[in-house]
Amino acid sequence: MLRKVLLSLAAIVVAVGLAVGASLLTPARKPPAQTVDLVRATKLTCVGAGRVLVLGDADISAAPLGEPLAAGTRGPLDATIDAPTIVSANSLIVGGVLTSSPVAGYTPCTAPMPSGVFQVADPASTELVLSNPDANEAAVDLTLMGPDGEITAVGSRGIAIAPGVTRTIALSVLAPEGPVGVAYTTSQGRVSVLARSVPGRTVPSISARPAAEQSIIGGIPPSAQGVQLLLSNPSEDRLDVSVVAFGATSTYEPAPAADLTLPPLSVLAVDLGTSLAGEASGLRIDASQPIGATVLVGPAGAQNALSPGEAAESLGVLAVDVETVQVTNPGVAPVTATLTVGDLTMQVSVPAGTTVSVPAATSGVAAVTVASDTPVLADAVSADGKVVFPLAPTVEDASVAGVVVADPSLR
Structure with a gap:
């Protein structure tokens, strides 16, 4: 019995000694954390037949969609393409495609996104080009918006796009009359989406952009004819929208764009007429929830599409x-x-x-x-x-x- 008591006391003494000794040890100094800058890689999808123009001072690689990127050459890049093309660099680059037919215009190259929105005035003359530049399959759902609300269309959901593949869809099949807004989301993967003219027609190309609570669209030239603002509301709520113009001498509200309201899942076309007074202008569009916005400039058959830009x-x-x-x-x-x-x-x-x-x-x-x-x-x-x-x-x-x-x- 006494032996058990002595053993227990000895165990307690050893445990206490170990605890005290551990508390007196100087902890090893933790190495300082290091900040590491990640390499900025830009990968853009350029769609359309024309001249691809890329600004950048790094090595820029280009290859048709689905093909391996070759070694790059020092930017800037000026080349001719006739199929969807990927341009890539280990720095920030700015690219676009200059076309001469069926309509002269410039369409920015875009990075793939899981969602986006755009608006077109004439869906009967428009086709959608969905490109998947990634290594995994993408699945896309389209939501179509008309002046009276959502347009139910067979074949607009679950559109599968294999890696490195482009799919073309005639918008006239989904929404024969315009204007129409199109919002897309992916249940998996990312895509770049472009609306362009079908063969034999003349409508401007428009790239999908993220919906935003505030959008600023510049580039409306002086003496512009037929300026039209297209707005779409991909939300389930009715939204009030405000529009102001940045003119040559002041900021003002164009009269045709006063007191605008967008019903849920709808699109609205606003003819700005002569309200911009023939001045070089920009527009700012504000709403309480993200919406889509596009400006069309020029007469029918020779329009140019202007999308929201990024101030920097x-x-x-x-x-x-x-x-x-x-x-x-x-x-x-x-x-x-x-x-x-x-x-x-x-x-x-x-x-x-x-x-x-x-x-x-x-x-x-x-x-x-x-x-x-x-x-x-x-x-x-x-x-x-x-x-x-x-x-x-x-x-x-x-x-x-x-x-x-x-x-x-x-x-």
């Missing part, structure tokens, strides 16, 4: 035969921007809430860049106003840049 401090595009550059300042303070078109550089002052059109005639291919201290929008416009090259951000937003913190203590 550093913008650029590779353009051809530029006549003017329009800079829109959506802010509340004046901006002085540095505009470069090829070898031409100038300072441009843009009052708050206005659009300035700057003569910058250049023949041939030229890099067009704008740098400012606060975000602006900019668009390069051809001499006849039929081709608009929207400038896009050329510097990564620091708030969303890919940075990870590596913990060296983890193995």
Whole structure:
């Protein structure tokens, strides 16, 4: 009995000693965490037959959709394509396709997305091009919106697109009359979606964009004819929409766009008529929930489609035969921007809430860049106003840049 008591006491003493000793040990110093910048990789899908123009100073690779990317060449890139093409670089690049027929225009290349929205005026003349540049299958659901609400269409759900494959769908089969808004979502994978003219017709190409509570569309040229604003509401709620124009001297509300309401799952066409006073202009569209917006410029058969842009401090595009550059300042303070078109550089002052059109005639291919201290929008416009090259951000937003913190203590 005594022996058991002594053994128990000894065990307790040993345990206490171990605990005290452990508490006196100096912990090993933890290595400091390291911040690692991720390599920025841009992969864009360019659809259409024409001239692909890509601005960037890194090595740019290009290959038809579904084929391996070859070794890149130093940018910028100016090449001819006749099928959906992937362009890629390990830095931020800006690309688009310049077409001459059936309608002259410029369509930005886009990154694949799990959802997007766009609007077309004439679905009977339009086909959808759905491209899957990824290594996994994509499944796409389309929601079609008409002036009176959602359009139920057979074949608009569960559209399967194999990796590296493009599918073309006649929009006239799903919605024969316009205008129509189209929202897409993927239950798996990502796609790039383009609306373009069917053979023998002349409608502008429009790339799908994310729906947004606020959209800013620039590039409406002076003396533009037939300016029409298309809006779509992919939500289940009725939404009030406000529209303001950034004109040559002030910000104002175009009369035809006053007091707009969008019913659920509907599309609305607003003819702006002469309300923009023939000035170079931009539009800001606001709603309480994300909506889609497109501006059509020009007479039927020769329209150009303008999509929402992204205001930034550093913008650029590779353009051809530029006549003017329009800079829109959506802010509340004046901006002085540095505009470069090829070898031409100038300072441009843009009052708050206005659009300035700057003569910058250049023949041939030229890099067009704008740098400012606060975000602006900019668009390069051809001499006849039929081709608009929207400038896009050329510097990564620091708030969303890919940075990870590596913990060296983890193995």
